[in-house]
Amino acid sequence: MNPILSRRATLALIAASCSLPTWSQNVPDKPLRVILPIGAGSGVDTIARAGTQALTKALGGQPVVIENLPGAGGITGASALAKAAPDGLTIGLVSNNHVINPSVFKKLPYDTLGDFTPISVMGATPFVLVVNPNKVAAHNVKELIALLKAKPDAYNYASSGNGTVIHLAGEMFVDEAQVKIRHIPYKGTGPMVTDLIGGQVEMGVVALPAVQAHLKSGALRAIGLCGNVRTPAAPDIPTIAEQGLPNYNIEGWFAVIGPAKLPADQVKRIHDAFVAAYASPEVKEAMAKQGNVINPTTPEAAVQYFRTEMARYAVLAKKSGITLD
Template sequence: MPLHSTRVSRRHALAGLGAGALGAWWPSLVWAQGDKAVKFILPVSAGSGVDAIVRGAGPALGKALNVAVVVENQPGAGGVVGTQAIVKAAPDGSTLGVVSNNHVIYPSVLRSVPFDPVADITPITIIANSPMVLVVNPKLPAKDMKELVALLKANPGKYNYASSGNGTILHLAAEMFKGVTGTHVTHIPYRGTGPMMADIISGQIEMGVIAMPAVHSHIKSGALRAICVASPKRSSGAPDVPTAAEQGFPAYVVEGWSAAVGLKGLSPDLVKRLHQGFATAFASPEVREAMDKQGNTIVLSTPEQAQAHFKSELAKYAAIVKRAGITPQ
């Protein structure tokens, strides 16, 4: 792509610099000379909540950063494939990533992870929180939490739920539902949100827990029936859908989040510029409207707050995985 050839020419132009000087100055040099594209790797499939957020904000983000924003989905292994591409990218700010809860779940559900989810990235910002919604195929004879729980308890093991992969946040969110309600539903893992959602809509699978940005249009069209949102309050993306707490299950609370990151070692100046770009883009009326329609709550944390969030979430999900009895694979 053009950006690659630009980097190559600069590499030749800067060939006389020592390795130490190149490492220290490379990010600021690239941005100062006005690169025309920044690629955002999403370690999730098209149609996911993170995908909806980034694509909804992409034009405004490109305008704020004065670059073209290229979005590239790299799902696989629950998100490890895409995240590995992020942490191995060139340290010039031309390749960044947007990750979700999955980023801090890997160490608890996988025996071996080819990167450190905290040490090998540079946090830029926690972008937004997204409510999780429990959905079912409309043919399932249950219209609310009590009816669904009664149906599942009367038929233990008969029904299946889909997730975007073993150990993903959608897997853990469904396991938390099972734990809170004392029900038994069989897990069917998929390679991403899009495929799992397609099979719930077609009736191949009965239910699943999905981030609101990915599913709100299907709820609105009637392709999927929303049973509850697993948030402390109702979602703007589907205001008619009651929370689990409203239906007598206050312990069922789980939210998704998205965060912008780069690989470790990004210069403070570049991180500051990127953070300002996100702040500008997500303050724009069109992005705020898009996020509200998707049901997201914009956060825009500082890089320091994002770093602390990663560490606390790492510990939180380790405890959730342990309680759920999920064996690392």
């Protein structure tokens, strides 16, 4: 090749390469901290950890660090997120509890809407009412209601904490079934499931991904799904609605949020990374096995969804009479 042409070709290649986007130039040199205001072993925890590797890839190699900060129905973790710098290095993955708390706590150390930047409501996970098979003879809703009415106040139901969506799901069942069951709150899903298996409490509502293995082993028995449709992840478990309580319908959702005043470019970067990560084949397969439905919203739709859900749970919390200091 002509030396002059060769030199020109080389210079053209260098110029072209300089114009291409380079991930290494845009990837933050610090990890993305993802705060989960719930304990390890919960449904949202399972969902978050299933997507960690794919999220790192979608972020161009930026490491992702999951940090569980449970306590006070999610207030501990949300408070930490509210205080974080809006630099795109700290976000949170929250559940229904985030919008329930204003209705059950007399005072919060933050503004549920004003102190955060909604990025996306990613999807939903099914809840299931389970019982300890050694403590509860019932196999379905009809048998369970008959058992509870025959022995009022003789049984306990567990929740992941006072005022949580799991607590409200239990209260909703009590109201719809017109039965009496004592509520036993735990500090997170992990301890709750441990005592359900151990027989310290007889029943409880829990996210399906958190108990799938225990349902398969027989350590726990499913009475019914809490949503209004069955899930392909557990097609043999009927819904509570189809078993005689048609108005019973509650499921868990999970959303990505950041601190207030998160710049638009960071919102887009994080939103797009989560969408890509949870659309990857390996994460889609994991979500399908868990029964989760992934349907990411835009940041704008997430804002409106938070407002709608806050209003919905305010009515339910008032009806249940749940008030916490």
